Amino acid sequence: MLAEILAIVIFVAMFVLIVWDRFPKHYVTLCCAALTSIFVFGIGLRDAQAFVNTLAFKNIFKTSFWYSAGEAAEQTSGINWATIIFLWGMMVMVEGMAAAGFFDWLCLKIAKLAHYEPRKIFVAFMVLSSVLAMFIDSITVILFLAAVTIRLARTLKFNPVPVIMAEIFCANLGGSATMCGDPPNIIIGTSLGYSFADFVMNTGALAGVSLIIIIIYFYFTMRNRLQAPGDKVDPSTIDVDVKIDDKKMFFWSVVIFAIAVGLLITHAMTGLTVAFIGVFVAIITLCAGRKRFKELITKVDYETLLFFIGLFVVVGGLEETGVLVTIANVIAKISGGNAHVMIAIILWVSAVASAFIDNIPFSATMIPVINALAQATGVDLSTMAWTLAVGTDIGGSMTPIGASANVVGISTAGKEGYPISWATYCKELVPGTIIVLVVSMLNIYLRYL
DSSP: HHHHHHHHHHHHHHHHHHHTSSSOOHHHHHHOHHHHIIIIIIIIIOOOHHHHHHHHHHGGGSSHBBBBBBOOOOOOOOOOOHHHHHHHHHHHHHHHHTTTHHHHHHHHHHHHTTTTOOOHHHHHHHHHHHHHHHSOHHHHHHHHHHHHHHHHHHHHTTOOOHHHHHHHHHHHHHHTTTSSSSHHHHHHHHHHTTOHHHHHIIHHHHHHHHHHHHHHHHHHHGGGOOOOOOGGGOOOGGOOOOOOSSSHHHHHHHHHHHHHHHHHHHHHHHHHHHHHHHHHHHHHHHHHGGGGHHHHHHSSSSHHHHHHHHHHHHHHHHTTTTTTHHHHHHHHHHTTHHHHHHHHHHHEEEEEHHHHHHHHHHHHHHHHHHHHHHHOOOOOOOHHHHHHHHHHHHGGSSSSTHHHHHHHHHHHHHTTOOOHHHHHHHHHHHHHHHHHHHHHHHHHHHHHH
């Protein structure tokens, strides 16, 4: 009982400190991981093997960690090194693409194809945000999209706020479509052995239907606030093209991105794991940009990776002490074993929780819970996994602090003189979030139950 109490206290303290946001998040999770190691594993459980299992170093040295020969990955607790290594590799690739000017070039080319018409740019950038977020971290997507949107808004004299809010929502929605689109999906996929194709066929299908609905919704609710009739600018007078300084690096960044997408799409057939893909993509990016080797390595967001490591240790403490199994049993009892009620609980609890707390620790905590629920009730694990992914990914769109992309987009707009208040944000995006969640829940009921 002591170990369980200590694990819960440390976990709750970690969540409170993360929400409080007074200290760097990676410091919070690493300190809580140290406390878990000492008090939960050392004093409460007095089990060195449980601590070793949570560190999970031995998994890295298994052949199946790098090459699975088409078999499902092992379900392991503790630090998910596949997630850490894959994220590192993708971060290196994205830094290479950014340094080559790929994102600026892509955004401005699409604006040109839209004839610099604000309403067309509005729709095009929603689609672009979703598509990019399927393969690239949503923070990076919004960072560049918001900056380009503001640049175009000043040139074309339109209001960038509705566009940026729609981009944020669509980035979170697009991220839900693939295994690599959003950190919770990476954790779910690597923990439960699902492939890129599995996500595309399941959460991707849900996201595709939702994207069409949400584009229509945002277009009709926001289009009249984009630009006053008297502010229209003649497109023939506009020159906002971006110059590519290093064409060789630009070419290789596009090729490497295509290789990464190809490897992710086919990894279930080739047997190459996401850990292998992450390392391979990072290596070829560093080789192609060897002149910027130090810059690419140092710009990686190591704080986020450390945040993940600490988080996995704390959640491992909950799992090793049996707390998560108890939570699963409570959900099973409340639902009475009814699959429809269980799915509704997972979806809406995930969504509401992710609107106010970081969806990464929440999803990492819930994976062992849904695993235990599947074993206890017989409800298909994959159905609950897709429900959890949609709830955490989409629910984060509901508030300005629900996802990192939200914070980045609002911060970028505010610094450039376009503040977005909580009231403005929630008025526009809460209804959109509810619409997508309802559509997703109905789709899950019709398709899986």
